[in-house]
Amino acid sequence: MxxxxxxxxxxxxxxxxxxxxxxxxxxxxxxxxxxxxxxxxxxxxxxxxxxxxxxxxxxxxxxxxxxSRQTKGANRCESHNCSHMCLPVGRDYRCVCSKDSSDCTETSTSSYVIHINPVQSPIVDSDNNFMSNLSQKLDSLLRSADLMTGATNGSPTHWVIITLVSIAFNLIFISLFLALIYRKRKL
Incomplete structure (x- = not known):
């Protein structure tokens, strides 16, 4: 032992x-x-x-x-000067832009990355507008998915994406609800 x-x-x-x-x-x-x-x-x-x-x-x-607990690996973003944030993508990197994309330049032609504006944490969200931010993020996700798939507002692909996002959020909310019930029964 x-x-x-x-x-x-x-x-x-x-x-x-x-x-x-x-x-x-x-x-x-x-x-x-x-x-x-x-x-x-x-x-x-x-x-x-x-x-x-x-x-x-x-x-x-x-x-x-x-x-000391992390595995050693190559930092693909170390020598690149992204104006906002650099994200590793496969064996390459991708610069992620601010909301207005004014300072960000494309440095790679690797696979798509969906650009979603950062969500304020509900822990520190002093404006109590978490749901509004979540709605904005979903809109951004749908626009990005439409751009990647070539779908237009109202096209079948657009509605498939909306359906999948809705199902995913319903599953998340059901899981949270069941976890809350389980926790209350445990007490």
């Missing part, structure tokens, strides 16, 4: 949804307080518990990312 038990019972991890260990620290998400917490392995009595993040929405899965 290649493991070490460091704790068998503790109320420190009540309401924990997900946990990760990195170096000498334990990180976990608390679904009751919508928080990310951390403690040193030696502080498992709760005296060294530190709240790292408190959010307005549910925090569930957690994973610690560190350079």
């Amino acid at each position: 290649n493991y070490k038990t460091i704790l068998t019972e503790s109320s420190l991890f009540d309401d924990t949804f997900s946990m990760d260990v990195f170096a000498d620290y334990i990180f976990w998400s608390n679904y009751d307080k919508n928080a990310v917490l951390m403690t040193h392995k030696s502080g498992l009595n709760g005296t060294q518990k530190l709240h790292l993040v408190n959010a307005y929405t549910d925090i569930e899965g957690i994973k610690v990312l560190d350079a």
Whole structure:
């Protein structure tokens, strides 16, 4: 056996949804307080518990990312000067533009990338306009898909795309609803 038990019972991890260990620290998400917490392995009595993040929405899965845990690979964007953001695409790269595309220039002829404007996070969206932003993103996605397929507004391809997007969102909302019911029954 290649493991070490460091704790068998503790109320420190009540309401924990997900946990990760990195170096000498334990990180976990608390679904009751919508928080990310951390403690040193030696502080498992709760005296060294530190709240790292408190959010307005549910925090569930957690994973610690560190350079030492990442696989080494080529950074295709390292030597390219995209004005906004560079995205790896296959064995190439693609510059992604701002909303008005005023400063972005095409640097590659690789496969299509759908350009979607960034969505504000619902965690920090102070304007409470998440659904409006989501609607704008869907419109942008449909326009990009229409451009890629050559479809026009009202064409059969356009409506197939709308149907697929609608089905995908319905499945997401059903999954979220079922997860909420499961969580409430668990409590």
